[in-house]
Amino acid sequence: MNDDLKALHSLLLAQHRALSDKLGRETDPDKAEAILTEMQEILHRIDLVQGLLFRRSTKGLTNALADVQSADTELTKAIRHIKDVASFVKAVADFLKYVDEAIDIAKTLAPLAP
Amino acid sequence: MAQQVQDTGKQLQNAHLIEQAPEVSASIATGLTKIGDLLLKAKAQSEARVIVQQADPTIGKVFAEMAEVVGANRTTGIRGTVFEHWEQIKGRTKVDFVKAVAEHDEARRRNLAMQYAHEMNQQQAQDLVLASLRRSFLALADAHHALANGDEVGVGAAIAIVSDEVRDTRSLYDKFKAATKDDKK
Numbered sequence: 001m002n003d004d005l006k007a008l009h010s011l012l013l014a015q016h017r018a019l020s021d022k023l024g025r026e027t028d029p030d031k032a033e034a035i036l037t038e039m040q041e042i043l044h045r046i047d048l049v050q051g052l053l054f055r056r057s058t059k060g061l062t063n064a065l066a067d068v069q070s071a072d073t074e075l076t077k078a079i080r081h082i083k084d085v086a087s088f089v090k091a092v093a094d095f096l097k098y099v100d101e102a103i104d105i106a107k108t109l110a111p112l113a114p
Numbered sequence: 115m116a117q118q119v120q121d122t123g124k125q126l127q128n129a130h131l132i133e134q135a136p137e138v139s140a141s142i143a144t145g146l147t148k149i150g151d152l153l154l155k156a157k158a159q160s161e162a163r164v165i166v167q168q169a170d171p172t173i174g175k176v177f178a179e180m181a182e183v184v185g186a187n188r189t190t191g192i193r194g195t196v197f198e199h200w201e202q203i204k205g206r207t208k209v210d211f212v213k214a215v216a217e218h219d220e221a222r223r224r225n226l227a228m229q230y231a232h233e234m235n236q237q238q239a240q241d242l243v244l245a246s247l248r249r250s251f252l253a254l255a256d257a258h259h260a261l262a263n264g265d266e267v268g269v270g271a272a273i274a275i276v277s278d279e280v281r282d283t284r285s286l287y288d289k290f291k292a293a294t295k296d297d298k299k
Contacts, residue, residue: 001182006190013194020201023208029216032209036202043202050195053183 002057004065005106009049011072012099016042018079034085038092045099055109064102071095163264170262177255184248193244200237204230232293239290243283250279 019039026032071094078091185191207230214222253275260268 001179009194010190013189013198016198016201017189020198020205023205027212027215029209029213032212036205036209039202039205043198046195046198050192 001053002055002061002106002109002112004057004061004102005049005053005055008065008068008099008102009046009053011068012042012046012049015072015075015079015095016046018076022079022082031082031085031088034089035082038089041092041096045096045103048103049106052103052106052109054112055106056112058105058109061102061105061109064098064105068095068098068102071098163262166258167262170259173258174255177251177258181248181251181255184244184251186248188241193241193248196240196244197237200233200240204233204237207233236290236293239286239293243286243290246279246283246286250276250283253279 016039019035019042023032023035023039026035075091075095078088082088183191185193188194188197207226211223211226211230214226253272257269257272257276260266260272
């Protein structure tokens with residue numbers, strides 16, 4: 001398995017779970033709906049990465065993962081302090097921008113040797 | 115083997131080294147054939163053992179990798195992905211519940227609470243099936259390793275684990291399928 005993609009997969013699973021936990025404590029219907037929509041966005045990336053786990057790694061992918069990890073820290077802070085829907089959605093979008101870059105690199109990589 | 119003795123005798127006779135080809139009695143021929151078969155079987159078994167021993171590290175690695183793909187817990191591998199899909203399904207129910215609370219719709223609230231409990235059970239059941247699959251892969255690796263080392267007790271124990279896991283998985287799967295069927299009604 002590709003260690004970088006495995007780490008990305010774990011990170012996405014953790015963020016999805018964090019949002020699910022947040023949703024469990026949310027009482028505002030609009031905010032709850034917004035959290036669910038962002039969860040769906042992350043789940044879509046989880047499925048994509050799951051299908052790419054057996055790709056070779058490159059330095060480009062490792063670097064992209066470092067960017068995702070920085071964005072991950074920011075998103076964790078944003079989830080902890082959701083003030084308004086707009087800033088929350090922006091925080092998830094910023095995080096997913098780096099995730100998508102890593103996924104785009106992974107898509108171009110050759111499969112791991114058997 | 116008996117045939118080889120006769121063939122060799124005929125060759126010696128044709129070369130005029132002996133006057134008469136030796137005759138092998140039927141019972142001795144049968145006995146020699148059986149010995150030949152046993153020797154061939156023993157050779158095949160010993161060759162098979164060598165092949166199993168040579169393949170063991172690779173087989174162990176393949177099963178370990180398959181177990182890793184399934185995931186050691188709910189936060190990794192396919193188990194993690196499946197678990198989060200259920201979180202998403204439950205998430206929809208949670209949002210609908212929050213809306214029902216805001217609208218003071220008691221009946222809908224109750225139905226959604228029941229639906230949520232049902233979804234949680236299905237989530238657990240599917241995770242248990244995957245956990246069982248993972249244990250089966252690891253037990254198969256153990257069985258192969260025991261076979262490579264000629265440890266018949268170890269093979270038996272590992273195969274028993276796999277059989278138990280298959281039975282448990284089938285039972286869980288049947289329950290899961292029945293629950294899903296009930297949902298569609």
